Amino acid sequence: MxxxxxxxxxxxxxxxxxxxxxxxxxxxxxxxxxxxxxxxxxxxxxxxxxxxxxxxxxxxxxxxxxxxxxxxxxxxxxxxxxxxxxxxxxxxxxxxxxxxxxxxxxxxxxxxxxxxxxxxxxxxxxxxxxxxxxxxxxxxxxxxxxxxxxxxxxxxxxxxxxxxxxxxxxxxxxxxxxxxxxxxxxxxxxxRPQIIEGRKLSSSEVVMVQLLSLLADPNVTTAAIEEVVKRDPQLTYKLLRIVNSPLFNLVRKIESLGEAVVILGITEIKRWCALIAFSGEMGKPDELTRHTLIRARMCELMAASLAGISEPSAFMMGIFAGLDSLLDTPKDEILQHVILSDQLVSAIQFGEGVYGELLTTVDSYIMGEWNALPESYSAKTLNQAYLDSIVWVRESMGKLA
Missing domain, CATH: 3.20.20.450 (EAL domain)
Known part of the structure; x- marks a missing residue:
């Protein structure tokens, strides 16, 4: 090619x-x-x-x-x-x-x-x-x-x-x-979200949003993740099922949520929790989940070559940028339930700052709006990051199933 x-x-x-x-x-x-x-x-x-x-x-x-x-x-x-x-x-x-x-x-x-x-x-x-x-x-x-x-x-x-x-x-x-x-x-x-006036997030949705918020914190601890995950029995079950799958080839079965979090590690637990949170639990078409995860992964991959941008934060930015459509709730209301850095909030809501430019660039690429791409971004790098993101989402959703 x-x-x-x-x-x-x-x-x-x-x-x-x-x-x-x-x-x-x-x-x-x-x-x-x-x-x-x-x-x-x-x-x-x-x-x-x-x-x-x-x-x-x-x-x-x-x-x-x-x-x-x-x-x-x-x-x-x-x-x-x-x-x-x-x-x-x-x-x-x-x-x-x-x-x-x-x-x-x-x-x-x-x-x-x-x-x-x-x-x-x-x-x-x-x-x-x-x-x-x-x-x-x-x-x-x-x-x-x-x-x-x-x-x-x-x-x-x-x-x-x-x-x-x-x-x-x-x-x-x-x-x-x-x-x-x-x-x-x-x-x-x-x-595009179909905003329903007066709709409030359910308790399970609030847990999911709070978990994603926690995972966006670069200093998050395994104990803090365990504390939030155990509030949702379905999420706990899915996480244990993933860690006990042949994917990790463990010598013994893991039954403790704390052990699962430690074994997966912070970086992997962030990705798997995001994947699990979106895996068909919100009654949305699969393509919207794919789109959100492709955006998040592409943000993460592009962040590796950009100064002043954290890869885990870029991934979570891509996730939060799609929550309004997944939850049919305005972004500002979702952001009330979470604690994110001012940089990420400005990027998600207004496309501002270095994170905002990254998010806007990735969205433009995914939608084929080529004329909106900044010249500072390499076409080869963008294309490879997009292709790698498609493959990663396909393989990850396959493993979840």
Whole structure:
């Protein structure tokens, strides 16, 4: 893979908010749309597929399909990429002239076994021959008014295509698109909290937030961690189950919470407690947990090369930055239950200071907002930290299961 390529994935959901595919976003520092999965050899493509689209779900490793933009040059080339037809959906970009060459090129890919999608689609009768061929049509909610969206749904009904709504920003938009008949959904709407007025954190949620706050303290002791963890029987049980798993290969079974904390050590206990706290206990889709943990791990990995930033603090900053969405509670209310340094609070709430710049940079990278990345951050370092974070979260969630 080219060393300066920027690559990130964006989830594609079904109507029950399960992730059924990812779109691969990519760009180099010169804003060129070079995709190593298409232009590289088959071995490189398979490695990228495994890294970017494999997730652990219900204890099993699954490889999901990936949506990839296909430029006009790639589409009309005589070369068919040597990549898995089963795990690829090729997106035809907007703005291409509909002519015999385009139609025959699309047919060639379909005959080769690829699924095809129309990206950022705006209807015109000239697209009818293509609509008879492709499998998926993506409609951008930011490009269409409410009335135009309804009209497009009606216009596309005669064609045997699956509708995908992209750029969904709220759960209300998701519900509306679902009611209109969309089957697939894309956007970071899960990362926005659905604030419920008057809602208070439950006792178990308060324990979890207080534990995370404690773990953010660089001077925390094992005794202090044990004191908080034992307030939550489920958390205690899960922690003992982890430490007694084959992962640690112990010669005898550990039955004391204090022993478990000592054996794991402060650094490991911080990570495992954060993982356990998020492991399906809040009724949220798994992808939101994955997103939060990827952000936290990437913050931690990037902190290793930055002056004046603690790696454990960076990890916890990434966790707290997503708690409002996981708990559907405003950040300022969550922060009332915890004791964090002023640096971390300013970073989480306002993106201020060196920690704030790190958090903003990581968020921009994950969402594919390449233009917001500071020049001071190496593309190669960012890309490697993101990829390592995906792998770490996948493996860690697998071990929890």
């Amino acid at each position: 080219a060393k300066d390529i920027l690559m990130a994935r964006q989830p594609i959901f079904d109507a029950t908010l399960n992730v059924v595919a990812y779109e691969l976003l990519y760009r180099d520092r010169d804003c060129q749309s070079y995709c190593p999965m298409i232009d590289g050899n088959s071995a490189t493509s398979q490695v990228l597929l495994n890294n970017y689209t494999s997730i652990c779900r219900a204890g099993k490793l699954s490889t999901l399909p990936v949506f990839i933009n296909l430029t006009e040059e790639m589409l009309k080339s005589n070369h068919i990429p040597e990549i898995s037809r089963k795990h690829i959906v090729l997106e035809i970009l907007e703005g291409m002239d509909v002519d015999d060459m385009l139609i025959s090129s699309i047919q060639r890919y379909i005959d080769a076994g690829y699924r095809m999608a129309l990206d950022d689609f705006i209807y015109s009768p000239q697209y009818d021959p293509i609509l008879q061929m492709v499998h998926i049509v993506k409609l951008d909610l930011l490009q269409l008014s409410d009335a135009e969206l309804v009209r497009h749904v009606e216009l596309l009904k005669p064609f045997n295509v699956t509708l995908l709504a992209e750029k969904i920003e709220t759960l209300e938009e998701f519900d509306r698109c679902k009611a209109l008949g969309f089957k697939l959904f894309q956007g970071y709407f899960l990362c």
